[in-house]
Amino acid sequence: MYNFSRKTAEEIQQGALSKIFPLRTPHDTWLFIAPHDDDLIIGCGLLLQAAKDAGINTDSVIVSDGSMGYCTKEQKKNIGKIRKNETCAAFQLLGLKEPVWLDYPDTRLSLYSGRYPAKKKDSCAVMGFSGLQNSLTYFMRKSCPSRIFVPAGTDLHPDHKTVHAETMISLFHSQGQIWPELGEPLAFCPEVYESAVYCDFASSPDIKLETDSRALEKKLSAIKAWASQAQIESLVNNIRKSGAVEYFRTFPFNLYAPDHYRKIF
Numbered sequence: 001m002y003n004f005s006r007k008t009a010e011e012i013q014q015g016a017l018s019k020i021f022p023l024r025t026p027h028d029t030w031l032f033i034a035p036h037d038d039d040l041i042i043g044c045g046l047l048l049q050a051a052k053d054a055g056i057n058t059d060s061v062i063v064s065d066g067s068m069g070y071c072t073k074e075q076k077k078n079i080g081k082i083r084k085n086e087t088c089a090a091f092q093l094l095g096l097k098e099p100v101w102l103d104y105p106d107t108r109l110s111l112y113s114g115r116y117p118a119k120k121k122d123s124c125a126v127m128g129f130s131g132l133q134n135s136l137t138y139f140m141r142k143s144c145p146s147r148i149f150v151p152a153g154t155d156l157h158p159d160h161k162t163v164h165a166e167t168m169i170s171l172f173h174s175q176g177q178i179w180p181e182l183g184e185p186l187a188f189c190p191e192v193y194e195s196a197v198y199c200d201f202a203s204s205p206d207i208k209l210e211t212d213s214r215a216l217e218k219k220l221s222a223i224k225a226w227a228s229q230a231q232i233e234s235l236v237n238n239i240r241k242s243g244a245v246e247y248f249r250t251f252p253f254n255l256y257a258p259d260h261y262r263k264i265f
């Protein structure tokens, strides 16, 4: 059972997923974007289960290749591959579709901001171009999501800041006519939400998901799939202590219009 609450200035609405996130199309897709493979389940492991049980199609995009996440000398050479296998196991455990990997170099994502002509043998290239805005715009147009979830940009981790910023500008691009080789522009603007991974939100979240210990234990089992990560046990213990709850913050993706300010002068 999944109980959602949404806090607005006037009230707190409560109910099932369909009340707080009503369908926006006959077959909604929610797109989850994360800098690193484990961010998705840490921040949204309960929400992903709720969405799946509600029949929402979920697409996941992992931006980095995980190549800096080694904890032993032995892992140094092949940690990217190890983490991909662990991620597949975690997603299978939750019954989720395999994520798409963009494979940009871990811990250096800020160096790959924007869009630029791809060099030879660039494994991140799509339609002859590379860069986070190229990849994210392409996948947003391919996924056509009604809602997008991304870790908060206030996180201390520079990769999290970069992916948040590049997601927002890519969402802007994906609605326009620019770069037609990356697909048809989105028919409408998805709602955007932040999840929290390592740091607090910039301001209080407005959505709360509470569920039962069964869903929590499933989330924790999925997180344990990242056995290569030496700190995983303490992370699992911390999440268990907090209980079967996740918070999300609706991100104000507002484009400027002078009308927004007419009344205040």
Ligand SMILES: [Zn+2]
Binding pocket: 035, 036, 039, 157, 160, 197
């Ligand atoms: Zn991360």
